[in-house]
Amino acid sequence: MQREKEIRYKRAIFVNVFQIVLVIAYCMTTFLLSIALESNTNDLSDQMARVPWTDPSMGTTNKIESFFEAREVLDFNLTSQVYVFYMGLVMMSMLLIQILTTTAIHPRLGVLVIILSWGAC
Numbered sequence: 048m049q050r051e052k053e054i055r056y057k058r059a060i061f062v063n064v065f066q067i068v069l070v071i072a073y074c075m076t077t078f079l080l081s082i083a084l085e086s087n088t089n090d091l092s093d094q095m096a097r098v099p100w101t102d103p104s105m106g107t108t109n110k111i112e113s114f115f116e117a118r119e120v121l122d123f124n125l126t127s128q129v130y131v132f133y134m135g136l137v138m139m140s141m142l143l144i145q146i147l148t149t150t151a152i153h154p155r156l157g158v159l160v161i162i163l164s165w166g167a168c
Contacts, residue, residue: 066142073135080131084124091121 094117098110147163 066145069138070142073131073138077131077135080128084128087124088121091117091124095121 095114098114099105100110102110
């Protein structure tokens with residue numbers, strides 16, 4: 048019986064430490080990604096705006112290719128940022144569910160969880 052409690056506590060500590068590491072890694076990833084994408088997005092926007100559409104010496108296909116190459120990179124950057132935000136939403140939702148389930152065990156906090164679950168309906 049005592050051994051099972053020790054295993055359960057060690058598992059809970061491991062899960063909590065793992066979740067803290069995940070949240071810190073997510074925050075760092077989001078911060079670094081936003082810094083990197085800000086300068087890259089500005090450069091790509093400038094590149095898209097500087098396409099010499101009226102220059103007769105440059106072919107039309109080259110103009111279109113340079114514009115859409117910059118657009119594809121910009122699209123990839125934005126979708127990668129959206130996927131990182133979705134990952135954070137899923138991670139934070141899982142943490143919220145864990146908090147709600149662990150607080151439902153305590154009698155006084157269980158009333159709060161019931162009230163919150165009624166409000167969600």
